Amino acid sequence: MLQKRNFSAKREAIYNAISLTKVHPSVEWIYHKLKPEIPDLSLGTVYRNLNVLREMGLVKSVGVVDGQERFDADMSQHSHFICTKCFCVIDVRLGNDFFSDSIYDCISDECGVYIQYHNLTFYGVCGSCPK
Amino acid sequence: MLQKRNFSAKREAIYNAISLTKVHPSVEWIYHKLKPEIPDLSLGTVYRNLNVLREMGLVKSVGVVDGQERFDADMSQHSHFICTKCFCVIDVRLGNDFFSDSIYDCISDECGVYIQYHNLTFYGVCGSCPK
């Protein structure tokens, strides 16, 4: 039983790598993390699987941080804080009612659009960096 | 008087191009817009001036949309809606008190970070695209 969820071993390893860390990793991070245990892993495979996992709805993008896309396997509703010095990414949880349906509806009406989701990111300096 | 604000003529043209449109343009858009009037404009100049304008605080990034960075010369506090079909970008104005200082403070305390600004973007389908 090398595979769960019909994942290939490598896809599983990539998914686990994202799930088991809080760093919201980049492709490079995942690649370098797994390379020692999976010596024949290639960068293209990480890119390809990330796109597959994204389409499956198991992973989402945090956005491009310092030129590299960062990923998150926590699909629950939450926001992020990104440090503009060290580029670490930290989860931020606001009340679930912070963005109520009524806000979506209100904006939708006003702008004539259909809103499916949103992305809220805070920027600043983290606790480990000199201000 | 070819220059205002100590801008070179090209920097001025680039800044005006962003200011005078609502499309939140990409580098390519600006380049193709200005190329007819300024035949010896080069793409590198657009990139360089956008970074200068950004450092000057006259322009800010809307984020990367469909692989290209988009810019906004409206520096007032507002959010954006991005259509995931045609990639148009529309301004969204919430009440100014939507993000009060107290929320910044609250998150800052909770996460041990110093928040400087935030970015709120809504995604979905615009009125011109089929749902």
Place this chain on the structure above:
DNA sequence: CTCCGTGCAAATACTTTGCAAAGCG
């Protein structure tokens, strides 16, 4: 004369893709 801005082309950086080989059911 000096500085800033610029065209041009080369260089980067990140990501995607074509293809043949390998893996799995």
Place this chain on the structure above:
DNA sequence: CGCTTTGCAAAGTATTTGCACGGAG
């Protein structure tokens, strides 16, 4: 077998940079 996954390298796309020239003060 037939479909999926993969390594590898090449290609693609967006952006940055080195350099020498050119114009403004």
